[in-house]
Amino acid sequence: MSATTEHRHPGDPGAGTVTARTADGAATLATRPTVSDTVSQTLALAWRALKKMQRNFEQMFDVTIQPILFTAMFAGIFGGAISGSVEEYLPLIITGLIGQTVLTACVATGVQIREDMDKGVFDRFKSLPIARIAPLAGPMLADMLRYLIASLLTFATGIALGYRPGGGVLGVLGAIALAVLTGWSMAWIFAWFGTVGRSAQGVQGISLMILFPLTFLSNAFVQPATMPGWLEAFAKVNPVSLVITAIRDLANDGAVTANVAWALLGCAVVVAVFAPLAVRSYGRRM
Amino acid sequence: MEHSTPSAELAVSAHGLVKTFGDVRAVDGIDLEVRRGQVFGVLGPNGAGKTTMLQMLATLLPMSDGRAEIFGVDVRTHPHVIRQLIGVTGQYASVDENLTARENLWLFGRLLGISSRQARATAEELLGRFGLEDAGDRKIAQFSGGMRRRLDLAASLISRPPLIFLDEPTTGLDPRTRGQMWDTIRDLVAGGCTVLLTTQYLDEADQLADRIAVIDRGRKVAEGTSDELKSQVGASTLQLRLLDPGQSERARDVVRRVTGEEPVLTPESGGINVALPDANRAADVLIGLREHDLLITSATVQKPTLDEVFMTLTGHATDELETEAAR
Ligand SMILES: Nc1ncnc2c1ncn2[C@@H]1O[C@H](COP(=O)(O)OP(=O)(O)OP(=O)(O)O)[C@@H](O)[C@H]1O
Ligand SMILES: [Mg+2]
Numbered sequence: 001m002s003a004t005t006e007h008r009h010p011g012d013p014g015a016g017t018v019t020a021r022t023a024d025g026a027a028t029l030a031t032r033p034t035v036s037d038t039v040s041q042t043l044a045l046a047w048r049a050l051k052k053m054q055r056n057f058e059q060m061f062d063v064t065i066q067p068i069l070f071t072a073m074f075a076g077i078f079g080g081a082i083s084g085s086v087e088e089y090l091p092l093i094i095t096g097l098i099g100q101t102v103l104t105a106c107v108a109t110g111v112q113i114r115e116d117m118d119k120g121v122f123d124r125f126k127s128l129p130i131a132r133i134a135p136l137a138g139p140m141l142a143d144m145l146r147y148l149i150a151s152l153l154t155f156a157t158g159i160a161l162g163y164r165p166g167g168g169v170l171g172v173l174g175a176i177a178l179a180v181l182t183g184w185s186m187a188w189i190f191a192w193f194g195t196v197g198r199s200a201q202g203v204q205g206i207s208l209m210i211l212f213p214l215t216f217l218s219n220a221f222v223q224p225a226t227m228p229g230w231l232e233a234f235a236k237v238n239p240v241s242l243v244i245t246a247i248r249d250l251a252n253d254g255a256v257t258a259n260v261a262w263a264l265l266g267c268a269v270v271v272a273v274f275a276p277l278a279v280r281s282y283g284r285r286m
Numbered sequence: 287m288e289h290s291t292p293s294a295e296l297a298v299s300a301h302g303l304v305k306t307f308g309d310v311r312a313v314d315g316i317d318l319e320v321r322r323g324q325v326f327g328v329l330g331p332n333g334a335g336k337t338t339m340l341q342m343l344a345t346l347l348p349m350s351d352g353r354a355e356i357f358g359v360d361v362r363t364h365p366h367v368i369r370q371l372i373g374v375t376g377q378y379a380s381v382d383e384n385l386t387a388r389e390n391l392w393l394f395g396r397l398l399g400i401s402s403r404q405a406r407a408t409a410e411e412l413l414g415r416f417g418l419e420d421a422g423d424r425k426i427a428q429f430s431g432g433m434r435r436r437l438d439l440a441a442s443l444i445s446r447p448p449l450i451f452l453d454e455p456t457t458g459l460d461p462r463t464r465g466q467m468w469d470t471i472r473d474l475v476a477g478g479c480t481v482l483l484t485t486q487y488l489d490e491a492d493q494l495a496d497r498i499a500v501i502d503r504g505r506k507v508a509e510g511t512s513d514e515l516k517s518q519v520g521a522s523t524l525q526l527r528l529l530d531p532g533q534s535e536r537a538r539d540v541v542r543r544v545t546g547e548e549p550v551l552t553p554e555s556g557g558i559n560v561a562l563p564d565a566n567r568a569a570d571v572l573i574g575l576r577e578h579d580l581l582i583t584s585a586t587v588q589k590p591t592l593d594e595v596f597m598t599l600t601g602h603a604t605d606e607l608e609t610e611a612a613r
Contacts, residue, residue: 002391007328020357021294022448023322027357029367038397044396052384055425073507124380124441130397131370 045138096220111192147183167254314504327495373442
C-alpha cells in the first residue's frame with residue numbers, strides 16, 4: 001500500500017480516508033460510514049420492510065386479526081368465570097392481551113430477520129458500502145409500526161366491548177407508547193435468536209417455547225393471587241408481569257407509577273444486553 | 287508466463303489467497319493480477335473455487351490466508367473502502383423479491399447515498415439500458431431468469447464502480463440473452479471499467495477476456511491470453527475430409543508417413559485429423575495425398591480450441607464439465 005495515504009480525523013478515532021488508485025486518478029474514500037449515512041441507510045431499509053409488510057399482508061395477521069379475535073374470545077370465555085362479568089374483566093384482559101400480543105409480534109421480528117439473511121438480497125447488502133447494522137436496524141424500526149397497530153386494535157376492540165379505560169386518553173396513549181417501546185426492546189432478544197439460529201423455523205420454535213410460559217405464567221390473564229403458591233411467586237417476578245402492571249397503571253389509573261419506571265428500566269437492561277449480542281453476531285454474518 | 291505490471295496499474299493484486307472450509311481447501315494459494323481496463327476471465331469447472339475466490343476479493347468472505355489489494359487498497363483492513371470500489375453480481379440473483387425492479391434500484395441507490403430524486407433517475411436510466419423499462423413495476427417474483435440477471439447487473443452499476451465482479455454472468459441464459467450480456471460487458475469495459483468474471487464456458491472466456499486464468503480444485507493451473515493458452519497445447523490440427531471414405535486407411539498411412547504423427551479417423555466417414563507441430567507441414571500432407579491419387583473434399587488447419595487446452599491442463603475433459611454444468 002505504498003501510495004496509499006491515510007489520515008484520521010482527531011475527533012473521530014475510527015474515521016479516516018484512504019486513497020485508491022482508480023483509473024480516473026486517485027479517489028479518496030471514507031474507511032467507514034458516518035452516523036448520518038447510517039441513519040439514512042437504516043431509514044431506507046425500514047422503508048423496504050414497510051413495503052414488504054404492505055405486500056405480504058398475511059404477515060400482519062398476528063397484529064391485526066389475531067388481537068381482535070383474541071380480545072373478543074378471551075373476554076367472552078373467561079370474563080364470567082374469572083371476574084364475574086365481561087365488563088369487570090375487560091380492564092384486566094385488555095391490558096394483559098396488549099402485552100401478550102406485542103411480545104408475540106416480536107417473535108416475528110426475529111424470524112423475519114433470519115429469513116432475510118437466507119435471501120439473495122442479503123448478499124447485495126453485504127457487498128454495498130453500508131453500515132453493517134443498517135439491515136438489522138431497519139426492520140427493527142419498521143416493526144414498531146406492527147406493535148403500534150397491535151396495541152391500537154386491542155384497545156379499540158376492548159372499547160367496542162365496553163371497556164372504559166380509567167386513565168383516559170392520555171393514560172391510553174402512555175400505555176400504547178410503553179407497549180411499543182417494550183416491543184422494540186424485547187425484539188432485540190428475538191433478533192439475537194434470529195442471528196444465531198440455523199433456520200427460520202428453528203428460531204420460531206425456540207422463541208415461542210420461551211414466550212408461552214412467560215406470557216401465560218404472568219398476570220396477563222388472571223390475578224397471580226388465584227394461582228398455586230409457586231406459580232404465584234414466578235408470576236410476580238416475571239418481567240412480563242412487570243410490564244403489564246405498568247401498562248395497567250397507565251391505562252386504567254392514568255398513573256405514572258414506580259412500576260412504569262421499573263418497566264422502562266427493564267427495557268433498558270434488555271436492550272443493553274441483547275442489542276450488542278445481536279449486533280455482534282449479525283455483524284459476523286454481514 | 288508471469289508478466290509483471292507496475293502495481294500502480296493494477297486493479298486487483300492478490301497473493302497466496304487461501305480459503306479453507308474445515309478440511310476442504312476451496313481456494314488453495316491463488317495469485318492474481320488484473321490490470322486496469324482489462325476483462326479478466328477465471329475459468330474452471332464446478333467446485334473449482336471461482337465463487338469462493340471472488341467472494342474473498344469482494345469482502346463477502348474472510349480470507350483464510352494471503353493478501354489482496356484492489357486499486358492499491360488492502361481488502362482485509364479496509365473492507366468499507368473496497369465496497370465503494372466494486373460492483374458485485376453474484377452467481378445467484380441478489381435483488382429483493384418483494385420489491386419491483388424500479389424499487390430495487392431506487393433502494394440500492396439510496397443505500398449508496400444518492401438522493402431520492404437522483405436515485406429515481408438512475409433507476410430509470412438503468413432500466414432503459416437493460417431493456418427492462420416495461421417490466422419496471424413488476425414484482426421480481428414474476429421475472430424470468432434472464433431479466434433477473436440483467437436487473438442484478440444493473441444494480442451493480444448504480445454507483446459506477448471502477449471494478450466489477452461477475453460470477454458466471456451468463457450461466458442459464460439463452461444464446462440471444464447471452465450475446466446481449468456479452469455486449470453489455472464490452473460496453474462496460476469501453477466505458478473504463480475493469481471486469482473480473484468467472485465462467486465455465488470456454489467460448490465465453492475466449493470471446494470476452496483479455497486474459498484468462500484456468501483454475502481447478504482451488505489452484506491456478508494456467509494463465510495467459512486465449513492465444514497463449516492455446517499455444518501451450520503446442521500444435522495446430524489439420525482436419526481432412528476424403529472424397530472416397532473407402533480410402534481412409536490408405537490415406538492414414540500416407541499422413542502418418544509425412545507427419546510422423548498418429549492421425550485419428552473421425553467418426554464422420556472419410557474424416558482424418560492430425561496434430562501438426564507446425565501449421566506449414568499441412569502443405570506436405572496435401573502434396574503426399576495428391577501423389578497417391580487420394581482426393582479430398584476439404585482441408586482446414588485449426589488452432590486448438592480452449593476445450594482442448596482445458597483437457598490438457600486439467601486432465602479432465604470439458605464434456606464432464608459441460609454435462610455437470612447442464613445438470
Ligand atoms: N460455505 C461453504 N462451506 C463448505 N464448503 C464450501 C462452502 N462454499 C464452498 N465450499 C466448497 O468449496 C469448493 C469451491 O466452491 P465454489 O463455490 O467456490 O466453486 P465454484 O468454482 O464457484 O463452482 P461452481 O461453478 O459450481 O459455481 C467446493 O468444493 C465447495 O463444496
Ligand atoms: Mg460458483
